[in-house]
Amino acid sequence: MNNKDIAQLLFPNVKLSFEEILKRYPKRNLKENQIVTRFAPSPTGYMHIGNFFQAFISYNLAKNTNGILFLRIEDTDEKRKIKEAKEVIYDVLSRFGIKFDEYQTLDGKDIGNYGPYVQSQRVEIYQTFAKKLVEEGKAFPCFCKKTEGKEDVLKLRETKFEDDDEKEYDPCRNLSYEEIKKHIDNGESFAIRLKTQNTGKERIKFYDLIKGELEAKANAKDFVILKSDGVPPYAFAHAIDDTLMGTTVAVRGEEYISSTPAHLELFNALGFEPIKYCHNPLICKIGDNGHRRKISKRYDPEANMMFYFEKGYPTTSVLEYLLNMINSGFEIWRKNNQNTPWQDFKFGINDITAVAPIFDIVKLNDISKNVIAKMSGEELYQNWLNYALEYDKPLAKILQSESQKYIKLCQMDRDGTQKPRKDIYNYSMMKENFDYIFQSPKIFEIDEDDKEKANEFLSYYSKNFSMPSSNEEWFNSVKAIAEKLGYAIDNKLYKQNPENYKGNIAKVCEFIRIAITGSKNSPTLFTIMSILGEEETKNRLNNRF
Numbered sequence: 147m148n149n150k151d152i153a154q155l156l157f158p159n160v161k162l163s164f165e166e167i168l169k170r171y172p173k174r175n176l177k178e179n180q181i182v183t184r185f186a187p188s189p190t191g192y193m194h195i196g197n198f199f200q201a202f203i204s205y206n207l208a209k210n211t212n213g214i215l216f217l218r219i220e221d222t223d224e225k226r227k228i229k230e231a232k233e234v235i236y237d238v239l240s241r242f243g244i245k246f247d248e249y250q251t252l253d254g255k256d257i258g259n260y261g262p263y264v265q266s267q268r269v270e271i272y273q274t275f276a277k278k279l280v281e282e283g284k285a286f287p288c289f290c291k292k293t294e295g296k297e298d299v300l301k302l303r304e305t306k307f308e309d310d311d312e313k314e315y316d317p318c319r320n321l322s323y324e325e326i327k328k329h330i331d332n333g334e335s336f337a338i339r340l341k342t343q344n345t346g347k348e349r350i351k352f353y354d355l356i357k358g359e360l361e362a363k364a365n366a367k368d369f370v371i372l373k374s375d376g377v378p379p380y381a382f383a384h385a386i387d388d389t390l391m392g393t394t395v396a397v398r399g400e401e402y403i404s405s406t407p408a409h410l411e412l413f414n415a416l417g418f419e420p421i422k423y424c425h426n427p428l429i430c431k432i433g434d435n436g437h438r439r440k441i442s443k444r445y446d447p448e449a450n451m452m453f454y455f456e457k458g459y460p461t462t463s464v465l466e467y468l469l470n471m472i473n474s475g476f477e478i479w480r481k482n483n484q485n486t487p488w489q490d491f492k493f494g495i496n497d498i499t500a501v502a503p504i505f506d507i508v509k510l511n512d513i514s515k516n517v518i519a520k521m522s523g524e525e526l527y528q529n530w531l532n533y534a535l536e537y538d539k540p541l542a543k544i545l546q547s548e549s550q551k552y553i554k555l556c557q558m559d560r561d562g563t564q565k566p567r568k569d570i571y572n573y574s575m576m577k578e579n580f581d582y583i584f585q586s587p588k589i590f591e592i593d594e595d596d597k598e599k600a601n602e603f604l605s606y607y608s609k610n611f612s613m614p615s616s617n618e619e620w621f622n623s624v625k626a627i628a629e630k631l632g633y634a635i636d637n638k639l640y641k642q643n644p645e646n647y648k649g650n651i652a653k654v655c656e657f658i659r660i661a662i663t664g665s666k667n668s669p670t671l672f673t674i675m676s677i678l679g680e681e682e683t684k685n686r687l688n689n690r691f
Contacts, residue, residue, distance in 0.1 A: 523557025587664025
């Protein structure tokens with residue numbers, strides 16, 4: 147009996163031929179320098195910022211070369227697969243405006259000619275290639291159980307390391323047809339392993355598009371290419387899919403560098419030309435001990451892409467921050483192109499950083515302040531309302547009930563000003579920032595020495611207050627009352643003889659500001675009063691300290 151007989155014994159139901167598959171996936175007709183790349187997430191229930199980082203790099207590489215970007219869902223790991231996780235992936239990508247040329251819709255329709263774009267629907271293809279490798283003597287069935295021979299394996303490994311021999315040949319690699327048939331007749335399940343051609347002493351060189359030429363020990367392990375359920379692990383599936391789908395560049399995390407020798411051996415066994423790998427650096431954080439560590443969902447809420455929606459960060463803020471991590475040149479470009487959309491910033495593979503970027507929430511917030519500062523009042527109001535409709539429905543009702551009032555609030559120190567306010571970096575903080583609009587302040591930032599003077603001034607001012615029609619009219623009325631009560635309205639005179647006055651006009655405005663907002667700092671007082679209305683403003687001027 148030969149290897150073809152073994153292959154037929156193992157795969158009696160695989161009818162698809164190798165030639166039929168290749169015909170189904172013709173070579174793409176690409177122009178020079180066009181990149182075909184993909185984002186291939188696993189549906190595990192959430193999207194990690196590291197995965198999105200890869201998606202964003204892939205998106206830009208395709209966009210900047212007029213290339214092709216496709217989405218492939220890698221759902222072959224049943225243990226990690228979570229129901230509705232696919233919807234989470236599509237939702238996150240859609241919100242950030244990451245558009246694909248080829249993908250499968252949520253209702254199962256393939257957009258593109260190289261599908262199915264979901265791996266669980268490609269199992270027959272993988273099994274056809276596994277059968278071919280068995281026919282060629284490059285793969286074999288393994289009937290070993292995970293617990294079998296554990297002690298023997300440990301002892302064998304100790305010996306191998308002593309002998310400088312790192313091959314891991316599986317015990318089943320040379321079973322005869324009769325032995326294999328006996329296992330199958332007994333109802334035993336099996337995995338398919340690649341029969342490595344290496345001895346554990348070889349080294350190989352390979353090229354990474356970011357890190358350049360790398361050298362490592364060649365694979366010398368008979369690793370699994372098809373699990374006992376007939377479904378492949380990542381290594382086998384990606385080699386087949388990326389070849390058939392015409393991927394020219396695969397962006398993936400640098401944690402895969404150590405696996406690359408095994409993947410290259412797999413490409414060689416399949417008779418495929420290896421694709422080009424772009425191993426992007428991992429996003430890190432500085433831990434409590436001061437050392438770098440990979441950003442983790444377990445410790446870092448910002449590792450989950452839903453964090454940015456829940457906090458109300460503009461998607462542009464997050465994307466610009468990621469661009470800054472991908473290529474430090476973006477920061478200089480942004481300073482020189484302040485009103486240009488980020489999409490006009492172009493970068494290639496050679497421009498991607500090779501050093502692991504450090505995630506810094508303060509830096510993100512600074513970028514987001516600038517993004518929000520460029521919004522008009524109406525745009526900010528609409529974005530705030532959209533956020534509230536999803537995450538704070540009671541607030542949304544308030545914003546909708548008096549839309550013009552809250553549009554005016556969002557316009558404060560913003561529309562038409564050369565230096566707009568930069569105190570807001572996400573929508574979740576706006577309610578607290580404008581808390582004085584929603585309710586009269588309960589805590590007041592006033593110095594003990596000023597309380598008596600403040601109460602005296604506010605008592606007189608509130609009795610004589612009427613809503614002014616302009617900021618100038620309001621300021622003139624304040625100056626008139628301040629002068630009458632012994633405050634300096636000329637700052638030069640006040641500096642020359644401060645002992646002759648109770649204070650200056652700035653101190654008087656501070657009393658009014660604290661009474662209305664509870665704080666010494668706020669946007670323009672006249673605008674705040676016009677939003678609150680005469681009755682509410684007068685009520686607050688009656689606040690006493």
